[in-house]
Amino acid sequence: MKFLRNFFDKAYEKAGEKFHPVVESFDTILFSPNHTTKSGSHVRDAVDLKRTMMFVILAMVPCLLFGMWNVGEQHFLALGESVSFFDKFLHGAIRVLPLVVVSYGVGLTVEFIFGIIKGHSLHEGYLVSGMLIPLIMPVETPLWMVAIAVVFGVVIGKEVFGGTGMNILNVALTTRAFLFFAHPNSMIGDKIWISQMRDMEANGTLADGVSGATPLGQLATMDPGTVDTYYANGGVDFSQSLMGNYLGSIGETSVYAILLGLAFLLITRVASWRIVVSFFAGGFVMASIFNIFAGDNVFMQVPALSQLMLGSFMFGMVFMITDPVTAAQTNKGKFYYGFLAGFIGILIRVANPAYPEGIMLGILIANVCASLIDHMVINANIKRREKRLAKATA
């Protein structure tokens, strides 16, 4: 450790003032700094932002690992080959890791540039966003597109507002929304969810009957009928959606993996249970309303609970909506905020077949409304105080 410490002490001298933040960033990752309190509370809680953020990343690891396996699984399923678990995982890892590397590489570079301009070390926010972004991408997203989207997400989504802690929209979702609207043919459709599907089609190696559509894509384009025909034709049922071996963005499919992350985040109290619960309730209520008024619309008929297990709802519930910066800040507001996001998310998903990934938009809309929700909650507190004053002076 002494050797490392000396290394950093020397690095500071070499870096000079301008690159001090860069050295500091790496230094504070390896060493907790020797800063002491000056006044006020002389002792401080052992937790800091780095640890909090790292816990979110740890919570995503099951999703990442499962996502890698699932990419391989779906790839070889489309080829009609049966290979070992290890081969599937290896294929997935080869496809997924470049996305992770590009996301972190580009994002952190942008962060470092802003750090140098503003003279502060790396703030931790992007460590989480950098992992979230690959997990919410279709596996076939070109790397250059990810790079551009990340630059957009970090600069426009966060840095223009003042950096970590100041952004209004979730950075990872801003990135995805950018791609969604700027390059829709890489984000929607049937060709992007299976690794190397376009090659397979060109080579004629694609197995018969592989459509490449996600369950939500299928459901959105179903002819009027009953949901039973969807399940009878091999639609993703409840238990499969829990397991997650179906098509979707890399990290979003397995509910089991997501719940592992959720358990970790709730036990360590990093995520707010208020938001999680109300988001689930919001989605459930909207899906139930659709159930009641479904008629012969298959998508609307999907049982509420099954509806929530599909697509990105659960992933959004655990990793997106709980982002403390873009969420409502007040405990009461969190209930309204979560409910709104879940409600609108399912509404957009089901009611607008062009946007099967409505959850992303639902959360972004809730992000925008978060300050308004807080404003109303805090206003109630202010009103209470004014009433008390009026009573005292009356």
Place this chain on the structure above:
Amino acid sequence: MAKAIKIKKGLDLKVKGKPEPNIQEVSNSSDYALKPTDFPSLTPKMVVKEGEKVKVGTPIFFDKYREAIQYVSPVSGTVEEIKRGAKRKILSVTIKADSEFSHESVDTSGDTKEVILKSGLWPTIKQRPLDIVADYNKVPKAIYVSGFDSAPLAPDYEFLLNDKKEALQAGFDALSKLTEGKVNVTIESNVKSSSVFASINGIELHTISSKHPAGNVGTQIHHIAPVNKGEFIWTINAIDVARIGTLFTSGKLDFTKIIALTGSEVESPSYYKMISGASLTNLVDKKITSDNVRYISGNMLTGDNVGKDGYLGFYENQVTVIPEGDVYRFAFTEGWMAPGFNKLSNSQTFLSSLVPKKAYDVDTNTNGEERAFVMSGQYEKVFPFDIYPVQLLKAAITNDIDKMEKLGIYEVAPEDFALCEFVCSSKINSQQIIRDGLKVIEEECM
């Protein structure tokens, strides 16, 4: 009406170094100091010069803007030095004590307020809003006294006051003449019948059950009758009530204090008899187990870092000695990513949260760098007020007076935010922010 307050929010820091209930002897210090910096927003005007002789109770300086408030010498001796800082701000007045003390005579027969003002005990009375020495031109709505201290390792007031019943009674009698309202005392609900306050007449006795900051008078006021804009209430420490009582019963100024020497670096933490403003040198001599330590006059949440040669603060009944944390820690073994068997944290991210009763050594490391507000809901867990702490802090940071008023700045003191400051994962210095906010309010709204 007497209230039984129950609150859930709060946090008791599990730290080592609780004082044993016995009073040890320590030789009297010869160095004393009166520090204007102990009194927020005070502009002192000197009365004495360096080298002048003073007695116990001789005015050293007074408040430039509220001239009747005098700050008097706790000992008799010679004024040694008037220490000044930037812009000639007076930092401290040091006094070399005589071996035998002579006292200024105090006439206790007149108006109660006049007597307390003249005696030099007035600064023990503080006011809300602003958390400054009380304004004698105002008549407070009520007076509040906390019957216990719930801060980490704090002295046990019942132990300190159990033989001072008479003085307490006289003190409360005097206080009740200063307000048109009631004198409210709040004690812990589990000591109710045995409390020394239970047999005091003429007070409104409330009980409270909770963790720290239940013993903060601010918490108690908030749950009994919160301060509205335009109202004034006064607060005073229970120990100082006894001091005022002694003045009226014996006619003598007594600045002796029994203080608790606490903290993980103290060999055997216990109580010591000292005089207000005394140098800590004698007190801590040969009792500290390591070298690189911080000497805090007060508790570890709100006290002042005074150093080994520092002096006991005016309001403090406790000295805390804890290790300095000025070391780099390798992240994965003992730093930010450590499993954390020995880390004190209100978060659940350390393995130490599995053993909630264990007491810890905590040092002064910030355990991270300062960041913008990111996590939400942390402060609310330890802040038992119907106030939005983060929003109030943001209003104070942006100097938004209107917002501060609306969000409840009149009800709070910096110490109410001490736990928020402790738990903050963004390491924001909330107490200083609130103090600065109060300063703005004082300048613009009072």
